[in-house]
Amino acid sequence: MPPTTLVELAASLREALDSPLVAESKAEQEARLDILDMIPVLNRKLVGEAQTIRDMAWEWLNVLSLKTVIHWDIAKQVPLDGKISYSELSAKCGLEASALRRLLRHAMTNGMFYEPTKDHVAHNSMSQILVEDPKTAAWVDLQTETILLGGANQCEALDRWPGSESKRETGVSIGFHHPGETSLYEEIKKKPEKIQKFGLAMELFSSGEGYEVSSLVEGYDWGKLGGGTVVDVGGANGFASSAISDAYPSLKLVVQDIDVTEDMKTEHKRSNIEFMKYDFFTPQIVKDADVYIYRWIFHNWQDEQSIQILRAAIPALKPGAKILINDGCLPTPGTGYWYEEKASRNVDICMMVAMNAKEREEGDWEALFEKADPRFKYLGAKRPTGSRMMIIEAEWEGAKET
Incomplete structure (x- = not known):
């Protein structure tokens, strides 16, 4: 790359960063993802691949300095307006002053906190998030x-x-x-x-970026159900059902969870939503519903348990009933935006580490239904615009069990 190109690139990037980078239109959203995809490529080109590998090997240090902030509740000890010395902050949070200074200065290299004057710490917009959110x-x-x-x-x-x-x-x-x-x-x-x-x-x-419940509401034709019944299996406090209810008030919704408290019933209270205690490993107790939703359920479970969950629904299914899974779906490597795939891979490995669970590819979902019962007709999977989650659908073609 000619030197003048690097100089011009740096100048144009600096100018762009002086203004808010807001993605509102679809074109702007795609441009945002394009730019995010360029960041790791640009880094490799600027520092070289060998240095990129070496840098990856000590990324754990970024986690350490962030963990320090959380472990000692440092963000809440720093005044939102004003500054505090390291010695004062040390006395308030209980972390020895020298270690505190070193670890916070590392956090500052990641954009969190700053030193307005020597040996004093103050919040910036990024560190304030840990206090306000x-x-x-x-x-x-x-x-x-x-x-x-x-x-x-x-x-x-x-x-x-x-x-x-x-x-x-x-x-x-x-x-x-x-x-x-x-x-x-x-x-x-x-x-x-x-x-x-x-x-x-x-x-x-x-409810974070790409996981909003609005994609489930807007990504499926709920209107075709008319005044039908929808069962939200493992639906917690009913936040997904309440969003569906607001858009389609003629539906009858049943929210099921293994523990149902009075607080859960009132948090998203709607006249057309009923709450019910239910363990999804046991035979489904709401019979003849039109749709059974499983949102963020199966990625917590390996195939054996997931098959048990699907089979538990069968005694309640009428011909034509739909199983609707709203969950992650891993892309084919390298076929989409890097930023989106990275997020999906992060979730997959996190599930492995935490619970021996996993994210699935589309073929895995189809195979899951086939293994559970060949009378499930797999209808496909689609990813609503802007979502990292898929809507996976299957129809029950078996006879109604008596």
Whole structure:
């Protein structure tokens, strides 16, 4: 690349970064993804492939400095308006001053916090998020305080339990010093504050970029059901059903979950939504519904358990009933935007580390229905515009069971 080209490129990028980069139209959204795809390529071209590999090897340091901020609750100890010295901050958060200074200065290289004057720390717009957005703080806590333990021990888990599908035979169980004897959920349930943070983290994840429930509402023809019945299996507090209800108020919706509390019933209360306690490994108790939704259910389970879940629905199915799965679907490598594929691969490996679960490719979904019962007719999978989730549909062609 001629020197003048690099100079011109740097100048044009600097000028572009001086203005907000807002993606509103479809063309702008695609351009945004194009630019995101260029970032790792540009980095490799500028530093070289060998240096890129070396840089990858110490990316864990970025997680360490972020974990420091969460572990000692540093963001909340820094005033939102003003600054604080490292010595004062050390006294407030309990981390020795020298280590605090070094780790925060590393976090600053990632755009978090800044030093307005020597040896003083202040918030910037990025670090403020950890104070003002409890869901993002909970997500960082889950990843750096819990899932990270599994990641550090995942290779040992794969050596120790090759091919295992047990939720206890994971890097997480090794990280908690109970190899093969505990699972992620079991550990989280031991501490009430972890349960609350886990709920906030999952709410953030399920409504984040590419995972919005609006894609389920807009990506399926609910209107054709008229006043039909839709069962939201494992629907938690009913946030997905409430969104469908708002758009299609003539539908009757039933939200099922293994634990149903009074708070869950009131959080997204609608006159056409009923809540019901139900374990999706047991025979379905709502018979003759038109559609049974499983949103963010199957990626938590390996094939054997997923087949059990599908088979549990069969006793309730009438001919023509639909199974609608709203879940991740891994792309063919290198066929889409890098940024989108990277997000999907991150989720896939996170599921492996945390629960021995996985994301699936489209062929895996079709095979899952076939293994569950050949009377399921696979209708296909589609990805709504802007979504990282697929809507996977199958129709029951068997006779109604009596």
